[in-house]
Amino acid sequence: MRVALFLTCVNDTLYPDTGRAVVKLLTRLGVDVDFPMGQTCCGQAHYNTGYRQEAEPLARQFSDVFREYEAIVTPSGSCGAMVRELYPRMGERARAEGRGDTLARTLAPVVPKTYELTEFLVDVLGVTDVGAYYPHKVTYHPTCHGLRSLGLGERPRRLLQAVKGLELVELPGADECCGFGGTFAVKNADVSAAMGLDKVRNAESTGAEVLCAADNSCLMHLGGTMTRLRTDLRPVHIAEILASTEEEPLK
Amino acid sequence: MSGTYLGMPAFPKAAHEAVHNTTLRGNLRHATHTIRAKRANAVAEMSDWAELREAGKQIKDHTLRHLDRYLVRLEESVQAAGGTVHWAADADEANRIVTYLVKATGESEVVKVKSMATQEIGLNEALEAEGIAAYETDLAELIVQLGKDRPSHILVPAIHRNRGEIRDIFAREMSEWGRPAPEGLTDTPAELAEAARLHLREKFLRAKVGISGANFMVAETGTLVVVESEGNGRMCLTLPETLISVVGIEKIVPTWRDLEVFLQTLPRSSTAERMNPYTSTWTGTTDEDGPQTFHLVLIDNGRTDTLADEVGRQALRCIRCSACLNVCPVYERAGGHAYGSVYPGPIGAILSPQLRGTGSEIDSSLPYASSLCGACYEVCPVAIDIPEVLVHLRERVAQGGPVTERGDKVVLKPAKGHAAERAAMRAARWAFGHPGVLRTGQRLASRTRRFHPRTLPGPGRAWSASRDLPALPAEPFRDWWQRTNGGKETGK
Ligand code: SF4
Numbered sequence: 001m002r003v004a005l006f007l008t009c010v011n012d013t014l015y016p017d018t019g020r021a022v023v024k025l026l027t028r029l030g031v032d033v034d035f036p037m038g039q040t041c042c043g044q045a046h047y048n049t050g051y052r053q054e055a056e057p058l059a060r061q062f063s064d065v066f067r068e069y070e071a072i073v074t075p076s077g078s079c080g081a082m083v084r085e086l087y088p089r090m091g092e093r094a095r096a097e098g099r100g101d102t103l104a105r106t107l108a109p110v111v112p113k114t115y116e117l118t119e120f121l122v123d124v125l126g127v128t129d130v131g132a133y134y135p136h137k138v139t140y141h142p143t144c145h146g147l148r149s150l151g152l153g154e155r156p157r158r159l160l161q162a163v164k165g166l167e168l169v170e171l172p173g174a175d176e177c178c179g180f181g182g183t184f185a186v187k188n189a190d191v192s193a194a195m196g197l198d199k200v201r202n203a204e205s206t207g208a209e210v211l212c213a214a215d216n217s218c219l220m221h222l223g224g225t226m227t228r229l230r231t232d233l234r235p236v237h238i239a240e241i242l243a244s245t246e247e248e249p250l251k
Numbered sequence: 252m253s254g255t256y257l258g259m260p261a262f263p264k265a266a267h268e269a270v271h272n273t274t275l276r277g278n279l280r281h282a283t284h285t286i287r288a289k290r291a292n293a294v295a296e297m298s299d300w301a302e303l304r305e306a307g308k309q310i311k312d313h314t315l316r317h318l319d320r321y322l323v324r325l326e327e328s329v330q331a332a333g334g335t336v337h338w339a340a341d342a343d344e345a346n347r348i349v350t351y352l353v354k355a356t357g358e359s360e361v362v363k364v365k366s367m368a369t370q371e372i373g374l375n376e377a378l379e380a381e382g383i384a385a386y387e388t389d390l391a392e393l394i395v396q397l398g399k400d401r402p403s404h405i406l407v408p409a410i411h412r413n414r415g416e417i418r419d420i421f422a423r424e425m426s427e428w429g430r431p432a433p434e435g436l437t438d439t440p441a442e443l444a445e446a447a448r449l450h451l452r453e454k455f456l457r458a459k460v461g462i463s464g465a466n467f468m469v470a471e472t473g474t475l476v477v478v479e480s481e482g483n484g485r486m487c488l489t490l491p492e493t494l495i496s497v498v499g500i501e502k503i504v505p506t507w508r509d510l511e512v513f514l515q516t517l518p519r520s521s522t523a524e525r526m527n528p529y530t531s532t533w534t535g536t537t538d539e540d541g542p543q544t545f546h547l548v549l550i551d552n553g554r555t556d557t558l559a560d561e562v563g564r565q566a567l568r569c570i571r572c573s574a575c576l577n578v579c580p581v582y583e584r585a586g587g588h589a590y591g592s593v594y595p596g597p598i599g600a601i602l603s604p605q606l607r608g609t610g611s612e613i614d615s616s617l618p619y620a621s622s623l624c625g626a627c628y629e630v631c632p633v634a635i636d637i638p639e640v641l642v643h644l645r646e647r648v649a650q651g652g653p654v655t656e657r658g659d660k661v662v663l664k665p666a667k668g669h670a671a672e673r674a675a676m677r678a679a680r681w682a683f684g685h686p687g688v689l690r691t692g693q694r695l696a697s698r699t700r701r702f703h704p705r706t707l708p709g710p711g712r713a714w715s716a717s718r719d720l721p722a723l724p725a726e727p728f729r730d731w732w733q734r735t736n737g738g739k740e741t742g743k
Binding site for chain 2: 012016093187
């Protein structure tokens with residue numbers, strides 16, 4: 001199976017380790033991964049901040065780059081949700097504004113083929129035990145878009161539970177937003193920081209060493225809070241845990 | 252909407268205070284988390300919740316689509332039952348009508364049933380300016396009124412107060428308004444409730460005019476419905492000689508049968524009760540029973556303009572259950588007052604900028620008062636996609652666009668203060684539209700990474716005041732991919 005990795009602009013620039021982990025993991029599971037160089041950004045930040053006009057060309061570009069692949073896999077719940085949930089809506093809005101079906105038709109092919117990583121593993125590849133080894137105590141934060149827009153449900157937890165050596169502990173208030181919210185973190189910094197602090201405190205209360213999530217944006221916000229608090233807790237993307245093996249353990 | 256809130260600062264500024272007020276945060280956190288858990292249980296009991304939610308949405312959408320027809324039907328039914336209907340285009344007109352109606356009775360005191368509509372139009376202040384005293388009889392409203400305060404929650408307007416604060420307010424203020432608080436009042440709920448009961452009883456028995464809102468209006472029979480927990484509302488609806496109900500035009504449902512849906516979803520969503528303790532319905536007037544004169548004042552106040560917007564109109568489905576407030580992590584920390592309106596929380600963030608327009612500082616900041624986490628949409632019993640409307644309104648603020656103002660189509664210019672952001676968004680879009688440009692930028696950043704601060708200047712400072720930025724990696728992913736041919740050659 002030949003799939004395209006949509007890494008997202010944030011991961012590409014700031015978290016290349018996550019990208020390498022996805023490649024390593026999928027390759028181990030027998031998937032032929034490609035990284036189309038033409039990819040940049042899905043347009044989520046633009047769209048959610050109120051710049052739909054600026055998001056539209058990025059969505060079209062996304063479709064041009066990815067439409068020929070069998071599947072598109074992304075290690076980001078929120079960018080996955082952008083494609084799956086908001087691209088169709090952008091098409092509808094264009095139609096409602098009397099601009100016809102062109103945008104909807106352009107975007108349609110990529111929408112059903114785009115999967116968040118854990119979804120792809122569980123639903124498409126049909127695996128929950130990916131042969132990983134990670135001897136640490138981990139708590140999992142579901143992230144809002146993964147939880148509510150994509151409905152990832154128990155998939156990430158099932159994958160983590162199957163990891164050898166990993167002890168998964170429940171995060172109190174797991175469903176609550178971490179407070180990142182893209183430009184929200186800048187526009188409403190006080191509220192955003194208060195939300196992040198509560199999330200980190202909840203994670204600390206579990207005694208876990210690692211706070212895991214399927215979205216580096218949320219982890220960036222929480223990680224930034226953690227270093228400020230000088231806590232021993234550290235943020236790790238789920239792809240990196242799933243890629244970790246006994247031969248090549250994640251440091 | 253009420254003039255009380257005009258001149259409010261933008262949301263982030265107002266929220267700053269609240270975030271750092273530990274008593275307020277403690278009160279809000281406790282209250283919202285308790286009700287949140289209860290609501291989840293009350294909803295989980297219903298195996299057909301998803302269907303009820305969908306039915307509620309459809310009934311409301313159908314009604315809004317044919318609002319003109321149902322409003323005419325309602326007017327006919329109310330008149331046939333002996334009531335009088337008045338139409339008010341905006342808050343001023345509504346206040347003038349109600350003031351006139353009260354004066355016509357010769358009274359200078361009215362008792363009030365808790366009502367969002369009368370708060371929205373600032374009725375109490377308007378009446379006071381004409382020498383008419385309006386007494387709130389809902390316990391929480393009474394606390395707010397006695398405390399010379401503003402409501403901060405749709406359902407529990409005094410949610411920001413704790414018992415100790417309430418005791419102090421009662422002891423200090425009750426004598427100003429009527430029967431004083433008993434000597435030695437403590438902060439036990441039973442004593443506080445008894446003090447309020449005695450204070451209010453006097454008002455009920457004396458009042459000749461009652462003013463209410465309504466949760467629903469049934470078009471086919473002209474019946475109005477109020478649901479409540481305390482029974483004080485029912486006293487106001489039945490004891491006075493004249494009853495004036497002030498209701499937003501969107502509160503209509505076509506038939507009695509439709510109530511079946513909402514009388515299940517509303518109490519479970521709002522107070523987590525299976526059924527609300529008091530459901531009062533009244534239809535016009537009845538000889539020698541209840542008020543002998545009944546007036547219905549229907550207010551528009553920005554509603555038909557909202558209805559004209561395809562995306563934003565779904566906000567008019569709202570049944571004011573307040574479930575979205577109780578789950579909202581932003582409301583929990585910012586408090587109700589930061590929203591600058593009688594409608595706080597997620598629903599306030601989409602309703603106020605539609606009813607009032609996005610012209611003021613507070614109204615143009617409200618669409619951004621959300622992390623778009625989606626918890627509000629998940630709990631909304633009429634499935635209002637609040638995040639969708641928020642983003643739609645952000646577009647209106649940031650880019651301008653067509654809106655309806657007082658029935659006229661106009662094209663809004665972008666709000667002030669977004670020029671730098673707009674330029675940044677365009678630049679980012681341009682870079683993202685040219686993968687080569689993005690790559691050069693990434694490389695440059697990586698090469699100079701040792702010089703990057705972990706805090707930011709300018710608008711980013713707010714972010715880095717409480718969080719560290721991540722360190723830049725030595726090599727962006729795409730360079731690694733190319734260098735190693737997707738990890739197949741050299742290195743990892
Ligand atoms: S928007 Fe929905 S959840 Fe919020 S108050 Fe209205 S009906 Fe309730």
